[in-house]
Amino acid sequence: MRASQRARGEDVALVDSLLSADERRRSSGVRFDELRAEQKALGKLIPKASGDEKAELLKKAGQLAADVKAADAERDEADARTQELLLQLGNIVHPDVPVGGEEDFVTLETHGELRDFAAEGFEPKDHLELGQLLGAIDVERGAKVSGSRFYFLTGVGALLELALVNAAIAQATAAGFTPMLTPALVRPQSMAGTGFLGQAAQDVYHLDKDDLYLVGTSEVPLAAYHMDEILDAERLPLRYAGFSPCFRREAGSHGKDTRGIFRVHQFDKVEMFSYVRPEESQEEHRRLLAWEKQWLTSLELPFRVIDVATGDLGSSASRKFDCEAWIPTQGKYRELTSTSDCTEYQSRRLSIRFREGKTVRPLATLNGTLCAVPRTIVAILENHQQADGSVRVPEVLRPYLGGREVLEPVAK
Structure with a gap:
């Protein structure tokens, strides 16, 4: 320790x-x-x-x-x-995790080819400009109504979110996950038990009058779903795919990613969550990563997988892999999905155990983002844009957009 x-x-x-x-x-x-x-x-x-x-x-x-x-x-x-x-201690770090801070990650693999927009004869537009051309994103009225880092998805923007959510849930369901619509408000013991009231507390919205917290991820209610329960070993693994709104104060990110919808205070997300035997957690971690890679590949996005360094793990993770998509106008990879092996850290704090014969012991929990909607929209718009400001729709999303192959700019 x-x-x-x-x-x-x-x-x-x-x-x-x-x-x-x-x-x-x-x-x-x-x-x-x-x-x-x-x-x-x-x-x-x-x-x-x-x-x-x-x-x-x-x-x-x-x-x-x-x-x-x-x-x-x-x-x-x-x-x-x-x-x-x-409760102040973080999880025990896996011995293979690279030591260091945010920039000390190790790149494990890279997928897809980066587009050469110069060879195609045009300068790529950023996601906000494209979103405005398509009538899909309105950050000015979002700021007017709610303040900075809020937004409206309008027209095809709203339809694109619904398409992404439905396609993600369809993939998760096909993989054996049980779809879940989870609460956005949770009690303190749920938030603390998952490890979000330690170093991450500054990013959490708290309703003082009700002593409830707005979740930053459906990982929290999915982890607390079996709180104070003893599960039968025969039921494991249990896999849930939660869809929920997520709320983050983004404390300490002032002046960072202020343009557009990459870093916002409210967004929707599809999250995978697994309960497994402790000895099977590393294998399940690789499975979650494989499902994330399958999802990003189906969206035809170039991305890389990194092994996150110790100083950037968060308190509950023993090991974490991020999938970062290429964002052309930023000229770099940015985090789109993440999967963490939390071993027995959360189950001990939430008193979740399983019975195998006469033995009762804590199990392991893991989580993996399948689709954080705004960032995925950012990556789709920028990577699949065309010279006239239209955006090609990845094939996996077309059935959820009425067969639409291209998102066209709207009249001003």
């Missing part, structure tokens, strides 16, 4: 503080048990005593009751402190 904290760039001393707190929790528990046993034994002697002996025993019983109450309070306080520190 110390090595994992060090690799993440987190506080190593937290481990020692936790061990110290846990020792206090254990010793205070023993102390309480000893005093409680003594109190029970004394309780049996009092009815048999009389006179001065009984008075002395009653006096001792009164003091013992006060000691038991104090020991109980100390035990509860020590347990609360231990849990508080435990």
